[in-house]
Amino acid sequence: xxxxxxxxxxxxxxxxxxxxxxxxxxxxxxxxxxxxxxxxxxxxxxxxxxxxxxxxxxxxxxxxxxxxxxxxxxxxxxxxxxxxxxxxxxxxxxxxxxxxxxxxxxxxxxxxxxxxxxxxxxxxxxxxxxxxxxxxxxxxxxxxxxxxxxxxxxxxxxxxxxxxxxxxxxxxxxxxxxxxxxxxxx
Amino acid sequence: xxxxxxxxxxxxxxxxxxxxxxxxxxxxxxxxxxxxxxxxxxxxxxxxxxxxxxxxxxxxxxxxxxxxxxxxxxxxxxxxxxxxxxxxxxxxxxxxxxxxxxxxxxxxxxxxxxxxxxxxxxxxxxxxxxxxxxxxxxxxxxxxxxxxxxxxxxxxxxxxxxxxxxxxxxxxxxxxxxxxxxxxxxxxxxxxxxxxxxxxxxxxxxxxxxxxxxxxxxxxxxxxxxxxxxxxxxxxxxxxxxxxxxxxxxxxxxxxxxxxxxxxxxxxxxxxxxxxxxxx
Ligand code: SF4
Numbered sequence: 001x002x003x004x005x006x007x008x009x010x011x012x013x014x015x016x017x018x019x020x021x022x023x024x025x026x027x028x029x030x031x032x033x034x035x036x037x038x039x040x041x042x043x044x045x046x047x048x049x050x051x052x053x054x055x056x057x058x059x060x061x062x063x064x065x066x067x068x069x070x071x072x073x074x075x076x077x078x079x080x081x082x083x084x085x086x087x088x089x090x091x092x093x094x095x096x097x098x099x100x101x102x103x104x105x106x107x108x109x110x111x112x113x114x115x116x117x118x119x120x121x122x123x124x125x126x127x128x129x130x131x132x133x134x135x136x137x138x139x140x141x142x143x144x145x146x147x148x149x150x151x152x153x154x155x156x157x158x159x160x161x162x163x164x165x166x167x168x169x170x171x172x173x174x175x176x177x178x179x180x181x182x183x184x185x186x
Numbered sequence: 187x188x189x190x191x192x193x194x195x196x197x198x199x200x201x202x203x204x205x206x207x208x209x210x211x212x213x214x215x216x217x218x219x220x221x222x223x224x225x226x227x228x229x230x231x232x233x234x235x236x237x238x239x240x241x242x243x244x245x246x247x248x249x250x251x252x253x254x255x256x257x258x259x260x261x262x263x264x265x266x267x268x269x270x271x272x273x274x275x276x277x278x279x280x281x282x283x284x285x286x287x288x289x290x291x292x293x294x295x296x297x298x299x300x301x302x303x304x305x306x307x308x309x310x311x312x313x314x315x316x317x318x319x320x321x322x323x324x325x326x327x328x329x330x331x332x333x334x335x336x337x338x339x340x341x342x343x344x345x346x347x348x349x350x351x352x353x354x355x356x357x358x359x360x361x362x363x364x365x366x367x368x369x370x371x372x373x374x375x376x377x378x379x380x381x382x383x384x385x386x387x388x389x390x391x392x393x394x395x396x397x398x399x400x401x402x403x404x405x406x407x408x409x410x411x412x413x414x415x416x417x418x419x420x421x422x423x424x425x426x427x428x429x430x431x432x433x434x435x436x437x438x439x440x441x442x443x444x445x446x447x448x449x450x451x452x453x454x455x456x457x458x459x460x461x462x463x464x465x466x
Pocket of ligand 1: 074075076122123124252253254255331332333334335336367368369456457458
């Protein structure tokens, strides 16, 4: 397994299918937080965290039990963020963590800006939580589970799903194992 | 007439919600283990290991298996010789959900109006399907449903001439299109026939059948087997990363339908296939 430490600089050597452990700081944002971040960018206002070289995790965790930094915290479906991703890539966002495929326009922008999309295992939320050591809400507390959290992570387990050259594990993997006797996917 | 108390329904619903969210049913765990052994893709095998390990962690630490603790779906089969005392059945169920999601540190994922989208704050209301059955007992099946998989479900009104081939094509198409979004390996419930809503309800109910159980009608048992084989040829694999273990099971249910129609509903459940039941 490879390890990566944030902030990310060059992600060109990562390849679709690589299993990676992330160390350092990641930020969370889902639909509602993305809308606010993109609005700030459009208005030329400062963002609540340094986007350059950072990783955004698409997650809405369960509440933390007393004494724990966080509850269960697996990825949510990334495609819902696709209409709000490019402005962040333009600000220097280097990594995104979620689950499921991305739209062609996002993949094009990832190639252009040299960013990578990681998948975390959807539904492995109790396991993933074990690698999250510290959590702090840094913006939009009123959004509850959807607030922007700053997380300190150790060996946070992900898989490179789409790399900075646009190689796409979802397409390559399915093509490798699809039975040729099946009709073409519609 | 046997009396079933409101407070007992509250307490039982609460316990079922907590149990369902923390403990993977034994049949699902077993099926995931078999899938891990059979998966051809090395990455897929690792993913299945991770999923199995997650179930262990959730169980030992009393944590939610998945952060999407879902919208709670309840099937309530009420014996027609029983009487519920102390309040409405649906109120009792909602109160049980409210207590479980608050005290159990589960995520509140329900918005009150689908267009205004303000969170209700307590994960209510549940979606309750009530049916009247023989006897004097109340059977509650609680199945919290995450929307990664719910969003990938589909319903189509096929033409009768499309027949069983049309049904198979529709299911393969739905699973292929869904890709990694519903967190494969998935469990697929299929409702064929009836009307628009009947097909959907059959799909929803059948997805909760025990893995390994066969449909009592031989031709449908065979169809289930064929569908599972077909779906596992799509190549989607664990998490959509490619592989041979896309689904753990396909369950079919049918109902008589109109001469002019062939409704087909496909309900997709993720590997966090939560469902528990109790009899009061
Ligand atoms: S689809 Fe299931 S496993 Fe995946 S995030 Fe949703 S509830 Fe969790």
